[in-house]
Amino acid sequence: MFIDIHAHAYRRHPGPLRNGKPWFSTPEQVVRRYDEAGIEKGVLLPLVSPEVYLPQSNEEILQMVEDFPGRFIPFCNIDPRALSNSPDAPLGDLLRHYRDQGCKGIGEVMPNLPFSHPLVHNLFKHCEDVGFPLIFDISDRIGGDYGLVDDAGLPQLESCLRKFPKLIILGHGPAYWAEIAKLRTPTDRRGYPNYPVEEEGAVPRLFRKYENMWGDLSAGSGWNALARDPDYAVQFINEFQDRLLFGTDICSPEQPFKIVDFLLKLRDEKKITEETFKKVARENAIRLLRL
Secondary structure, eight states, rough: EEEEEEEESSSSSOOBBTTTTTTTHHHHHHHHHHHHEEEEEEEEEEOOOOTTOOOOOHHHHHHHHHHHTTEEEEOOOOTTTTSSSSOOOOOHHHHHHHHHHTTOOOEEEEOOSTSSSHHHHHHHHHHHHTOOEEOOOOOSSSSSSSEEETTOOOOOHHHHHHHOOTTEEOOOOOHHHGGOOSSSGGGGGGGGOOOOOOSSSSSHHHHHTTTTEHHHHHHHHHHHHHHTTTHHHHHHHHTTTSEEEEOOBOSSSTTOOOOOOOHHHHHHSSSHHHHHHHHHIHHHHHHHTTT
């Protein structure tokens, strides 16, 4: 029923633990959760930037895909500081190598650098040339966090959408999805605003202006963007149904999948059509990744 655009797994539990439990799932645990939730397969996103966690190889992702045929889709990931820490680094050579190995895109890109940084633009340029869609995570600050950094209103992201028009960029993360509505305070970007969408924010504006702006609905941030105002969620999904993708962002094996129940409820209550539901649940992923 579903194809997950955003998942994580490690072949072995990497330490240290969080609250006495493994932070990330093994592929076996992800498959078990998928079977429980009716998820056919998912995109595995390697974590490579040290701001995030223990760096993971693209080869580990490819091995998990091989070990669980039909259940996982590989993305590769390249830190923009790789090879020479230079805006002239030949990152396209790496991207083409992993494309030839079967990778379908790049992500989750989350070094703590501004979207406007020359190193980030170099990575985006090569992704556009290779034809990879890109999933990012985002932050509102440098230091003490992970994710590409932008200001309120997402002006740096907009500059990238304009500069790289053939690069499909999937928005993800609290500092992105909070801006589905006009922010009441700048600090709302750091969490999960619960007030309704009284006035539209930067996200729907970018969707209308740039065809290469897509949406990754995974994690608490994607769910909250919709659940905070279900009436507006129906409008948003219907308007942008061709560029929204279901996702879980599964990390912990105990993580709830609230977006599953939310989308099913909208369909069952006929607030979105079966056709629209299928696009978001799986068909947009099939089209984007050429599955």
